[in-house]
Amino acid sequence: MNSKETTRVVIVGAGFGGLNAARALASAPVQITVIDRKNHHTFQPLLYQVATAGLSPGEIAAPIRSILRRYKNAEVLMDEVTGFDLDCRVVETPDQCVPYDYLIVAAGARHAYFGHDDWEPLAPGLKTIEDALEIRRRVLLAFELAERQAAAGETSKPLNFIVVGAGPTGVELAGTLAEISRHALAHEFRSIDPKSAHVLLLEGGPRVLPAYSEDLSHSAREQLQHLGVEVLTSTVVTRIEPGTVHIGDTHMDAAIVLWAAGVAASPLGKELSAPTDRAGRVFVRPDLSVPGHPEVFVIGDLAALKDEHGKMLPGVAPVAMQQGRFVAKLIRQELESVGAPPFSRPSREGGDLDSRPKFHYWDKGSLATIGRAAAVAEFGKIHISGFLAWLAWLFIHIMYLVGFRNRLLVLIQWAWSYLTYQRGARLITGSTYLPGWTEGLPDQERAVSVPSENPATTRK
Amino acid sequence: MNSKETTRVVIVGAGFGGLNAARALASAPVQITVIDRKNHHTFQPLLYQVATAGLSPGEIAAPIRSILRRYKNAEVLMDEVTGFDLDCRVVETPDQCVPYDYLIVAAGARHAYFGHDDWEPLAPGLKTIEDALEIRRRVLLAFELAERQAAAGETSKPLNFIVVGAGPTGVELAGTLAEISRHALAHEFRSIDPKSAHVLLLEGGPRVLPAYSEDLSHSAREQLQHLGVEVLTSTVVTRIEPGTVHIGDTHMDAAIVLWAAGVAASPLGKELSAPTDRAGRVFVRPDLSVPGHPEVFVIGDLAALKDEHGKMLPGVAPVAMQQGRFVAKLIRQELESVGAPPFSRPSREGGDLDSRPKFHYWDKGSLATIGRAAAVAEFGKIHISGFLAWLAWLFIHIMYLVGFRNRLLVLIQWAWSYLTYQRGARLITGSTYLPGWTEGLPDQERAVSVPSENPATTRK
Numbered sequence: 001m002n003s004k005e006t007t008r009v010v011i012v013g014a015g016f017g018g019l020n021a022a023r024a025l026a027s028a029p030v031q032i033t034v035i036d037r038k039n040h041h042t043f044q045p046l047l048y049q050v051a052t053a054g055l056s057p058g059e060i061a062a063p064i065r066s067i068l069r070r071y072k073n074a075e076v077l078m079d080e081v082t083g084f085d086l087d088c089r090v091v092e093t094p095d096q097c098v099p100y101d102y103l104i105v106a107a108g109a110r111h112a113y114f115g116h117d118d119w120e121p122l123a124p125g126l127k128t129i130e131d132a133l134e135i136r137r138r139v140l141l142a143f144e145l146a147e148r149q150a151a152a153g154e155t156s157k158p159l160n161f162i163v164v165g166a167g168p169t170g171v172e173l174a175g176t177l178a179e180i181s182r183h184a185l186a187h188e189f190r191s192i193d194p195k196s197a198h199v200l201l202l203e204g205g206p207r208v209l210p211a212y213s214e215d216l217s218h219s220a221r222e223q224l225q226h227l228g229v230e231v232l233t234s235t236v237v238t239r240i241e242p243g244t245v246h247i248g249d250t251h252m253d254a255a256i257v258l259w260a261a262g263v264a265a266s267p268l269g270k271e272l273s274a275p276t277d278r279a280g281r282v283f284v285r286p287d288l289s290v291p292g293h294p295e296v297f298v299i300g301d302l303a304a305l306k307d308e309h310g311k312m313l314p315g316v317a318p319v320a321m322q323q324g325r326f327v328a329k330l331i332r333q334e335l336e337s338v339g340a341p342p343f344s345r346p347s348r349e350g351g352d353l354d355s356r357p358k359f360h361y362w363d364k365g366s367l368a369t370i371g372r373a374a375a376v377a378e379f380g381k382i383h384i385s386g387f388l389a390w391l392a393w394l395f396i397h398i399m400y401l402v403g404f405r406n407r408l409l410v411l412i413q414w415a416w417s418y419l420t421y422q423r424g425a426r427l428i429t430g431s432t433y434l435p436g437w438t439e440g441l442p443d444q445e446r447a448v449s450v451p452s453e454n455p456a457t458t459r460k
Numbered sequence: 461m462n463s464k465e466t467t468r469v470v471i472v473g474a475g476f477g478g479l480n481a482a483r484a485l486a487s488a489p490v491q492i493t494v495i496d497r498k499n500h501h502t503f504q505p506l507l508y509q510v511a512t513a514g515l516s517p518g519e520i521a522a523p524i525r526s527i528l529r530r531y532k533n534a535e536v537l538m539d540e541v542t543g544f545d546l547d548c549r550v551v552e553t554p555d556q557c558v559p560y561d562y563l564i565v566a567a568g569a570r571h572a573y574f575g576h577d578d579w580e581p582l583a584p585g586l587k588t589i590e591d592a593l594e595i596r597r598r599v600l601l602a603f604e605l606a607e608r609q610a611a612a613g614e615t616s617k618p619l620n621f622i623v624v625g626a627g628p629t630g631v632e633l634a635g636t637l638a639e640i641s642r643h644a645l646a647h648e649f650r651s652i653d654p655k656s657a658h659v660l661l662l663e664g665g666p667r668v669l670p671a672y673s674e675d676l677s678h679s680a681r682e683q684l685q686h687l688g689v690e691v692l693t694s695t696v697v698t699r700i701e702p703g704t705v706h707i708g709d710t711h712m713d714a715a716i717v718l719w720a721a722g723v724a725a726s727p728l729g730k731e732l733s734a735p736t737d738r739a740g741r742v743f744v745r746p747d748l749s750v751p752g753h754p755e756v757f758v759i760g761d762l763a764a765l766k767d768e769h770g771k772m773l774p775g776v777a778p779v780a781m782q783q784g785r786f787v788a789k790l791i792r793q794e795l796e797s798v799g800a801p802p803f804s805r806p807s808r809e810g811g812d813l814d815s816r817p818k819f820h821y822w823d824k825g826s827l828a829t830i831g832r833a834a835a836v837a838e839f840g841k842i843h844i845s846g847f848l849a850w851l852a853w854l855f856i857h858i859m860y861l862v863g864f865r866n867r868l869l870v871l872i873q874w875a876w877s878y879l880t881y882q883r884g885a886r887l888i889t890g891s892t893y894l895p896g897w898t899e900g901l902p903d904q905e906r907a908v909s910v911p912s913e914n915p916a917t918t919r920k
């Protein structure tokens with residue numbers, strides 16, 4: 001129908017998947033529209049550094065517009081996608097309908113509470129910059145409130161920092177929190193000893209970093225304990241209340257609780273009228289398209305696809321990036337071969353799908369950082385732990401960081417904090433209320449609460 | 461009464477005045493307690509850079525604890541001072557009473573709306589990091605909403621950025637906003653032209669930068685106009701509504717309104733049972749003490765004191781810093797001469813005030829920046845404009861920045877944005893609602909609203 005017009009490719013979500021698709025389409029004869037609920041791309045692998053005051057938000061996030069500014073055929077809309085009309089091929093937002101010939105949905109995932117959404121205000125997760133700032137606020141505020149209570153002669157409650165979930169994010173948070181209390185804050189308080197802070201990492205499963213091999217899980221646990229983290233595996237949280245975490249019949253005091261126990265795909269997956277798995281991820285065809293809609297692709301955390309060994313692809317950046325580039329290439333090839341989106345022609349409705357390539361994930365290996373000079377790395381048969389793994393992790397992540405400026409600044413920041421044990425961004429902004437603490441500051445400020453439901457278009 | 465105990469000096473507010481007092485007392489035989497409502501010192505002269513996305517909050521703010529960590533006789537309490545008991549010599553906070561022998565009140569000022577506090581949500585001022593982030597949010601969001609309206613085919617409202625008040629802050633904001641729209645954002649939008657943004661600077665008085673000499677006001681106005689700012693002097697805002705600013709019978713559309721028109725001293729001034737001026741500043745004695753309470757000092761924006769020419773000292777950082785050091789020195793001398801705070805002895809109640817030195821402000825000159833390579837500087841008879849003045853401003857401010865790390869980062873940031881016209885911290889976080897815009901994003905996030913009343917202990 002619009003074989004004469006330029007082909008319109010709409011990309012929902014500017015995470016690793018969406019951005020890589022957009023870049024790979026930049027020189028193609030298409031009009032790209034990237035829609036995201038935020039104005040910035042967030043480098044999620046370093047979000048925990050913002051949450052732990054090591055980096056400023058501006059250092060791990062960049063405006064989507066700047067990233068794509070050179071690509072004249074790409075426009076960016078800061079808007080919220082509410083649904084799709086797959087028959088009319090339009091993306092729906094509250095105040096407009098954006099038509100597409102090809103649609104790439106890369107809306108990512110958010111953290112999930114397994115039906116306990118009421119826990120979220122008490123145990124924030126870590127998916128967005130706002131999440132990170134809220135966690136930073138709570139962590140720093142807990143020390144300040146404890147100091148004030150001690151100075152006032154009150155017996156301060158035990159400074160227990162409880163992290164729920166020992167996947168990569170939980171491990172990063174626990175390890176870094178232990179470091180902060182042991183080093184960064186060590187000599188700055190007079191009435192309390194930050195070292196007395198107690199970091200607990202609770203994991204429902206039998207081992208930390210379950211996605212990694214047994215030996216690395218074991219090594220990660222040892223490195224965590226070396227940092228002063230108490231690791232409790234096979235420990236399932238049954239209830240969270242202000243200041244308390246319940247584990248079956250027992251319970252423990254909690255200065256703050258952080259949630260790293262589960263993710264759920266963006267609700268947008270449900271809008272694609274395609275089968276989804278329990279986590280809400282869309283079962284895609286081998287070409288990453290949605291069954292029955294060859295012009296619609298789902299990539300990244302929102303896509304459910306098994307590799308050749310029947311193992312579900314993990315929700316990590318490399319998968320999303322490779323999928324973004326794969327879909328972009330596929331679209332370019334179809335446009336070159338037929339000159340226009342084949343699926344806009346009724347005659348070929350459904351398209352020649354069998355001729356389409358299948359996505360194969362090239363697994364370069366996985367890395368998880370634990371703390372200063374502590375990490376684990378798995379490159380196929382090669383398993384590394386400790387300083388070397390951390391160097392590999394550091395190098396890869398800095399190199400991947402979006403934009404020269406950020407990379408340079410982040411490098412300086414880290415060099416600095418590595419040498420001095422300092423944390424660069426220890427600001428408490430917003431509300432001074434902390435759930436579970438009998439008193440916060442009288443909150444004259446309108447409480448700065450942080451998004452509890454993560455945005456529909458949360459991305460990697 | 462406690463001549464045997466260590467003398468207790470309580471400092472309220474960790475702005476330039478409070479911090480300099482604390483530092484200058486570090487090696488004295490006193491126990492220092494710094495109480496602040498925030499955990500961080502804010503380098504206010506660069507706050508406008510955060511508001512205009514040039515710097516991240518972490519780059520112009522540092523935790524008070526880190527700044528004072530080396531001073532073992534100094535403790536920091538993050539708490540809100542609610543009042544004083546001058547007879548019993550205790551500082552009152554919601555959950556404790558902090559006794560003092562000497563009290564230094566450096567609680568600073570906040571912006572004021574001259575009885576129109578209902579304007580604050582519509583026209584935020586710039587005194588805290590939260591203020592700056594809220595302004596940044598609004599500025600960036602205005603462009604995004606305009607782009608979205610244009611992309612949806614709606615006629616977007618004129619992008620008028622209205623800054624009320626042409627003091628240093630208003631001039632900085634207006635100049636920088638003009639630069640952003642002309643350079644930083646120039647090529648990143650597809651449906652709107654950021655250059656079409658129109659920055660208006662409204663001043664009730666006859667000229668911009670009224671505190672400066674006529675010729676520099678004139679030069680500043682020219683530099684502003686050169687940057688594309690429309691300057692309207694003798695223009696008094698009579699009403700502010702969502703999306704509209706009223707000036708007498710006329711009115712203008714406003715995409716966003718920023719308030720830089722007036723300051724009021726911290727409400728804590730009223731708690732000192734001493735005479736205050738219209739702005740709520742405490743009339744202090746020549747030694748900066750409160751009449752009738754030689755052990756209580758008021759410094760910085762909260763103090764009202766005339767110089768030898770009968771001219772009221774301006775509310776700028778150098779005044780506060782010199783006053784902080786002056787009071788610290790005075791206290792040290794009294795302790796050396798009598799070994800204990802003289803005023804804790806009934807026999808000498810009132811003390812030998814006439815022997816006390818008088819504070820003299822050493823005016824090194826004043827600088828106001830307007831934009832990239834645009835500024836005015838007044839060093840006594842020497843008046844400079846443009847690039848040279850800007851260099852002087854840049855150098856002085858970077859040198860003053862608290863902490864090596866910040867200084868280095870800020871230098872890099874600025875070098876970078878100077879070379880590339882980029883802004884480093886263009887993140888929209890929190891709510892996506894903008895007053896006066898018919899539609900914001902449907903705000904699934906709990907709105908992140910920013911303190912409207914500024915904290916009682918807002919400081920320089």
